[in-house]
Amino acid sequence: MSTKRQKITRLTLTYLVVLIMFVIILYPLAWIIGSSFNPGQSLSGSSIIPKNATLAHYQHLFDTSKSNYLFWYINSLKVSILTMVFTVILVSLTAYSFSRYRFVGRKNGLMTFLILQMIPNFAALIAIYILATLTHLIDTHLGLICVYVGGQIPMNTWLMKGYLDTIPKELDESAKIDGAGHLRIFFQIVMPLAKPIIAVVALFAFIGPFADFIIASILLRTEKNYTLAVGLYEMVAKQFGAEFTTFAAGAVLIAVPIAILFLSFQRFFVSGLTAGGTKG
């Protein structure tokens, strides 16, 4: 009998903890969604389930004559997608040569990458700022993308090299005997087998720029060029209380699609991360 009672208390406690966690997780999300439908600009007198729900804040965001929100959204997507594409290309190439070739300078190169990936790339903020000014890349998305891609290379190269090392070398050797050239082995033998890690690298390379605030905030100067992180922050920082409901609508429009995307890829993401992460 006592084991049964034990089981009941254990399960009750478990569900209780889960319930508390549900409240803690969902409350802020519900609050921001509620705020985004609240009429008026400030939150005074609002409630989590608004009495006179309105879509006005969403309309405001989509009106390009009143708000730059749409530009920010497009900028963020553009910068993130381009960073992702270039990172995948460059990282595949470097990781492949580190994994498959033995050349002079390989060990030093690997050590350099290792040390570089430990320094966060915003540690050199001042330098990035001055260099961008000097090359007229300040306030351009090209400059931003270059910094992001460069910053992604060391860490992702290690990650992908770790995975490529696990693909048997006999495969490329037999292909070589059959007369396949360097490029052919790379594109037709190794890359198809490396799809899982390519997906992980692509995801990292997309999320990094999308979520980055610090580099974008020093490089981008004009409001139309902002990415979402910088734009939303400025919106909030300028007059926090006054425009909070509009900010809330903007936050919801980012959080919902990203969360849905994330949850649908989640299983794959976690498995790829543990596979690459613990090995790399």
Added chain:
Amino acid sequence: MSSVVSYPTSHRKKALILSIIPGIGQLYNKQILKGVSFLVLSAAFIYVFMDLINIGLWGLVTLGEIPFEDHSIFLLVYGILAIIVLVFGIGFYVFNLRDAYKVGKKRDSHEPVSTVKEQYRNLVDNGFPYLIMSPGFLLLVFVVIFPIIFVILLGFTNYDLYHTPPAKLVDWVGFKNFVDIFKVDMWRNTFFAVLAWTLVWTFVATTFQVALGIFLAIIVNQKDVKGKAIMRTVFILPWAVPAFVSILVFAGMFNESFGAINRDILGFFGIEGLPWMTEPIFTRIALICIQTWLGFPFIFAMTTGVLQSIPADLYEAATVDGASTFQKFKNITLPLVLFATAPVLITQYTFNFNNFSIIYLFNGGGPAVTGQNAGGTDILISWIYRLTMTSAQYSKAATLTMLLSVIVITVAIWQFKRTKSFQEEDMM
């Protein structure tokens, strides 16, 4: 067989000496095409980069001599560029010497010198890794390595608000910045206050998120718990929402005048509004709670993965041996989870050590504290940002960046020595 082989001819030495001018040695070795291309390449190199190297090296030493005419910071940039170009040039030069010597040696021992076709094949085979690496590597040099060198050099100058080109020149000051940080009261107090909070923040926030993540994964993973799928989805949610959005939302919730925490929650329990944004200690508590909220799902997901991969017979065997639930947890579950997630756990600590977004987006590193030039919740990285962007203390910021990097690199090297791909058998 004697170890010293003597050759009747000495082509290798002649070729080596001749290739002091790149290409001549190759011509001497009768590799016409190679020789000519080396000659052309080096001539082009000198023609194109002579000025840059000249100005750059001069600028690097003097940092400019006449205000308004010489811009110290641009000169510093040219100087670094000159050095990078020089390093590439020297690399090519050494390669040229080696090549001339090697081919000469082949001729000395009467081996056939490779023909143009063979040379081409060689170039493709040996050059391929360099070729495919070069785009990534070049980008890395300019957007990562270059800035790092720049910051290191900047740490030894007096570049700040009062020494801003073009009106003023910047000068080398040696280790003065380092000395200042430890000797000048205001800097020393701020540095140690910020460092202490950075360490407390890193340790407490990370440990909370790790502990909560593992704890929740274990209780959800109990065999007889129903509704696992929905629990897992909800527990992942804070990870699925971009962090900058969540942090800004929390900044609103903790707002003292209209935020939900003071007005709705604490008000409901009849507690007076708390000064979340104006008292350092409250901001710190809020930050740690928020980071726990943001960070635990990742650990939760990883631990769930590990738990599902633990074979059930381990537990069955333990049950047969009469182990209690707690013993099973202590001796099977926890060690396996910690072992599998250890490398990731350490990266969580380094991540929080540099977690700029949460500190800056939540309250800008504030509230302000008297007697120091960093805010009450500034960690090292956000203090550096503040020094750079608001008070133009560039050289101090650079010095602090170096100190910060030393800490991060030490931890990271220690960690990486343990990972698998570092221990691959043929690292060379």
